[in-house]
Amino acid sequence: xxxxxxxxxTRLFRLPPRLVxxxxxxxxxxxxxxxxxxxxxxxxxxxLRTASALKAxxxxxxxxxxxxxxxRATLPPGAVLTTLALAASGKDLLVREGAKAWEATTRxxxxxxxxxxxxxxxxxxxxxxxxxxxxxAETHYARGHALEDADVDAARAAYADALKxxxxxxxxxxxxxxxxxxxxxxxxxxxxYRAAKHSSAVLSFNLAILLEDLKREAEAIxxxxxxxAQDPTLYDAHYNLSLLHExxxxxxxxxxxxxxxxxxxxxx
Numbered sequence: 704x705x706x707x708x709x710x711x712x713t714r715l716f717r718l719p720p721r722l723v724x725x726x727x728x729x730x731x732x733x734x735x736x737x738x739x740x741x742x743x744x745x746x747x748x749x750x751l752r753t754a755s756a757l758k759a760x761x762x763x764x765x766x767x768x769x770x771x772x773x774x775r776a777t778l779p780p781g782a783v784l785t786t787l788a789l790a791a792s793g794k795d796l797l798v799r800e801g802a803k804a805w806e807a808t809t810r811x812x813x814x815x816x817x818x819x820x821x822x823x824x825x826x827x828x829x830x831x832x833x834x835x836x837x838x839x840a841e842t843h844y845a846r847g848h849a850l851e852d853a854d855v856d857a858a859r860a861a862y863a864d865a866l867k868x869x870x871x872x873x874x875x876x877x878x879x880x881x882x883x884x885x886x887x888x889x890x891x892x893x894x895x896y897r898a899a900k901h902s903s904a905v906l907s908f909n910l911a912i913l914l915e916d917l918k919r920e921a922e923a924i925x926x927x928x929x930x931x932a933q934d935p936t937l938y939d940a941h942y943n944l945s946l947l948h949e950x951x952x953x954x955x956x957x958x959x960x961x962x963x964x965x966x967x968x969x970x971x
Contacts, residue, residue: 707742707743707747708740708742709740709741717755717936717937718755719758722758723751725767725768726751726768729771731771732746837872839868840866840868840869840875841872843862843865843868844861844875847861847875847879855882858882859882862875862876862882863879866879870900873901876895876896876898876899877905877906877909879895880892880895880909880913883895884909884912889916889917893910893913896910896913897910902929903933904931905930907927910926911927911930914926920947920951923943923947924944924947928940938964939964941960941961941964941967942960942961942964944956944960945964
């Protein structure tokens with residue numbers, strides 16, 4: 704089974720370390736230490752994905768951990784949190800049980816989720832079984848990820864193998880593009896990023912950095928904005944935009960993005 708690193712968590716969810724630590728201490732996730740690195744399982748990622756959605760819905764860390772504790776206490780022996788569906792409703796969490804929903808904090812039944820205004824539902828169920836091509840590509844991707852620190856050329860070859868099998872493997876495309884960028888192969892990296900059938904905030908962010916290095920700053924600004932449209936919590940994009948707007952003699956925009964970045968750093 705593929706293990707996920709702290710860097711993967713940051714890239715996927717950008718959760719505050721305090722929340723990740725609280726979930727680990729409460730044993731909602733079970734990270735392991737291997738070779739000096741902290742690694743997470745796919746089941747951990749499902750929990751963290753839900754925590755990320757709840758955090759985005761402005762549910763506090765104590766509320767998230769307390770609510771998950773109440774939910775876990777109601778489960779039959781052997782059941783896991785990833786078999787449930789949660790919703791953020793106001794300042795509470797709702798748990799779905801068929802057509803009914805109950806509040807995770809008070810354990811009182813509430814209106815059905817379909818009637819709850821403003822609720823953000825995150826289903827905690829594993830995705831459909833992946834295709835054989837995706838599994839093979841994932842194996843190449845995991846090999847590339849493991850090789851990056853020891854043999855960059857071999858890592859690049861592994862990511863390329865993943866894309867040969869499954870051209871939609873976005874993580875392999877992002878990592879290979881980053882390695883090409885670091886090697887100074889900027890045009891090849893740009894071609895690789897732009898060939899993606901589906902985008903992501905991370906891909907757009909990496910492409911924007913690449914465009915900066917190519918001195919195409921107007922395109923970089925547009926691409927950072929695309930990254931933020933896909934993930935408004937990608938605050939590093941605000942910082943980079945503030946510098947680009949400052950160089951472009953656009954002080955208002957520079958200040959707006961700098962303030963957005965500082966609001967985040969003060970919270971963390």
